[in-house]
Amino acid sequence: MTSAVDLLVKDAGLLVVDGDREIPGGWVAVTGGRVTAVGAAGTEPAAPTTVSAAGRLVTPGLVNTHHHIYQNLTRSYAPAVNGTLFDWLTTLYPLWAALDEEAAYVSADVGMAELLMGGCTTSSDHLYVHPRPYLVDAEIRAARDIGFRFHATRGSMTRSVEDGGLPPRNVTQTVDEVLADSERLIKAHHDPTPGALIRVALAPCSPFSVTEEVMTATAELAERHDVRLHTHLAEDHDEDTYCLETYGCRPVEHFEDCGWMSDRTWVAHCIYANDDELGRLAAAGVGVAHCPSSNMLIGGGTARVREMRELGLPVGIGCDGSASTDHASLWMETRGALLLGRYRGGPGAMTARDALDIATRGSARCLGRADELGHLRPGGCADLVVWDLHEVALAGALSDPVEAWLRCGPARAWTTVVGGRVLVDRGEPVLPGLGEALRDHARIARRMQQEA
Incomplete structure (x- = not known):
């Protein structure tokens, strides 16, 4: 020593x-x-x-493998709280269309403070609405100002409601815009060196919000720049229906067809993968972000964590969106994983040490950083x-x-x-500007919700 x-x-x-x-x-x-x-x-x-x-x-x-920090601007938004996943999304998309650089920075500043208070020292974040440019840059700036370890995942949506998707046109982008900005962010901010505070991953939102072209091209871009991939997968029964009607196959098969079945990928939720699909995901080394509170609040089912771990899948913990979970405490999510694991599988299915291991070493594996x-x-x-x-x-x-x-x-x-x-x-x-950030956050959140 x-x-x-x-x-x-x-x-x-x-x-x-x-x-x-x-x-x-x-x-x-x-x-x-x-x-x-x-x-x-x-x-x-x-x-x-x-x-x-x-x-x-x-x-x-603790390491957070899935989050949407900007959503803390619309926490517990009353018109959205009791719907299905698709109801929830379509209600909130118009509010999120007001997101700008100031809102992205302030929500990240407050959100990272909350994560730190809940024992989180590294977090990914999935920002997939882009009504204006440089929103991910604003989050990264907040992380640097704090000294927080941050994996920014550049989310995207290209399939608007006019194209058969869910989001309105004003929060989506074209394929060319998505790919160009993804490459720009990697070159500007991704730090591959050991001990890095800032890394960038690429994260098309979901099978029902981007086209097959975006999924495939993003996987190729990630391979070229050696960055990780992230998306929502097998989260909801409506997703199964959408993929069967649109692509003629189930979500995991579509995911595989697009070149995503690799050990550089981790996915959020993965609730409705069947036994064969879980086996294929495990064989490829795909990681899963388990989001207990969000799944329970939306009532959409929960991941089969014990079976996943037995198959060898890397399984980590995620807070998920601050407007679906409404908090950013990794302690609460880890406790939720303990309770859900025992509820699903009985008293021997999950211990506190298992849950802690998922929230630490399991999450680190999902982010490709198990060594450090x-x-x-x-x-x-x-x-x-x-x-x-x-x-x-x-x-x-x-x-x-x-x-x-x-x-x-x-x-x-x-x-x-x-x-x-x-x-x-x-x-x-220990963040001197937190009081001012909270005042700015209240102003922005009030404006965003009142305009809606």
């Missing part, structure tokens, strides 16, 4: 290094944004900056969380701090560290 330690997080009640190693009373040493060592109490190195976990649980930072995210082994990125549960909520929970973390609660991040930087301290974001 190097002697030049920048940050020491010590006095953990329990340190979870990864799904295979835990250290009671553990500590983590950080140098240059990387974990340099972990160990047991009494062996700590000296460090100029020290964070005491004060007996709390310390875990790797989702664990606290030496060499990994120094992304970690010290968790806080009120002593009243923990009263009597003496035997297993990991099970207590998800079974008791609610829990929030007491300290969140990204790349060795403390971004949440004593439960509050």
Whole structure:
């Protein structure tokens, strides 16, 4: 271990290094944004900056594999909350047509603060409405200003309601616009180096909102630039009907026909894939973003997570849209995964450690970063969380701090560290401009909803 330690997080009640190693009373040493060592109490190195976990649980930072941050501008929008997925989308598309650079930046600024408070240290985001240019750039700018680890996925929609799709024309683009801007974003912002804070992936929205040409050309573009691919897949029965009527096949077959069946791809939801389709996805190495709360709130079914993991699919956790889930707490989503796993498969189907592993190592696999995210082994990125549960909520929970973390609660991040930087301290974001951002957010959200 190097002697030049920048940050020491010590006095953990329990340190979870990864799904295979835990250290009671553990500590983590950080140098240059990387974990340099972990160990047991009494062996700590000296460090100029020290964070005491004060007996709390310390875990790797949680990784969010699917989100639509801009949707926090239309949270719990009353006319949309009790419809089907397609009802929900068609109600909200006209509101999202008001999205501009300021709205994209401010919603990302507030959304990333919320993610950090919920223990998330890396998030992808799927921005697929583009009524104006440079919206993804605005999100990336917010992530850089905060120091948040961010995978921007350049979403797209080309099939408007006039073309047999769902969205109005003013939030869609042409094929040429999508491909040109996708390539521009990769060249401008994608950082393939180890430890990168900003990466870009390509993410046509869904089989019912883009043409086959867009899916195929995007897969070719991703291959050429060696970036990852993301989309919604097998989310709803209406999607099955649409693909059969439009393409003459089921969604997974269409996905495969377009060149997406590869280990550079991860998909959101994947609820209605059948056994044969799950096997093909697993064989190709396709990852799945499991979004428990959104699926339950929309009432559209839930992914067969246990079977997926047994087949070897990388399975991670996603918050999904801030207007469908209405929150951005990865702790809540991880707890939701625990509960749904046990509800579907019985008490032995899911443990708190399984759920934590999905939200850390599983999510990191989905983003193609299993080597450096989702664990606290030496060499990994120094992304970690010290968790806080009120002593009243923990009263009597003496035997297993990991099970207590998800079974008791609610829990929030007491300290969140990204790349060795403390971004949440004593439960509050260390973001000086957050108050102004919240005022701007309220103004923009009010205008967007009143205009609708």
